[in-house]
Amino acid sequence: MRIPAALVVAASATAVIALAVPVANAAAVPQVQITRIQYDSPGTDNRSVTSLNAEYVQLTNTTAKAVSLKGWTLRDNASHVYSFGNYTLAARARVIVHTGPGTASAQHRYWQSKAYIWNNDRDAATLRNAAGRAIDSCSWARPGRGFSVC
DSSP: OOOOHHHHHHHHHHHHHHHHHHHHHHTTSOSEEEEEEEOSOSSOOOOOHHHHHTSEEEEEEOSSSOEEOTTOEEEOTTOOEEEOOSOEEOTTOEEEEESSOOOOOSSEEEOOOSSOOSOSSSEEEEEEOTTOOEEEEEEEOOTTSOEEEO
16 A cells, blocks of 8 residues: 655654644743742741741742842732842742741842741642743642642
């Protein structure tokens, strides 16, 4: 049985297009990702500075270039909002956003909250850019684990 050359070419082109789709989706990986959330501060929840700051969200820059987070926000389901202000996350670097009070540095930012932000039983963290577009999110519904690797 002979298969016309035009049919073979058309089938090959279709296969190439089908294979190209997953590669195109790989570009959808956010530049900055939520990589870990410690939503249940270890130990007793006594609202001490130590306890509040043991609750945190870790963000990671997945690129080889610094990313400006000026105007970006991090929020929970109850609309508690942390604003990054004029901050740049270095290439391939991580930053931890602690719930409680503290002095900001390149690796640590502080929400300055006197209460816990993240619900232990279920919640979601959403990172939005300066235009308000959701860049990444991480949710959990597993009480007792205390953290989520996103």
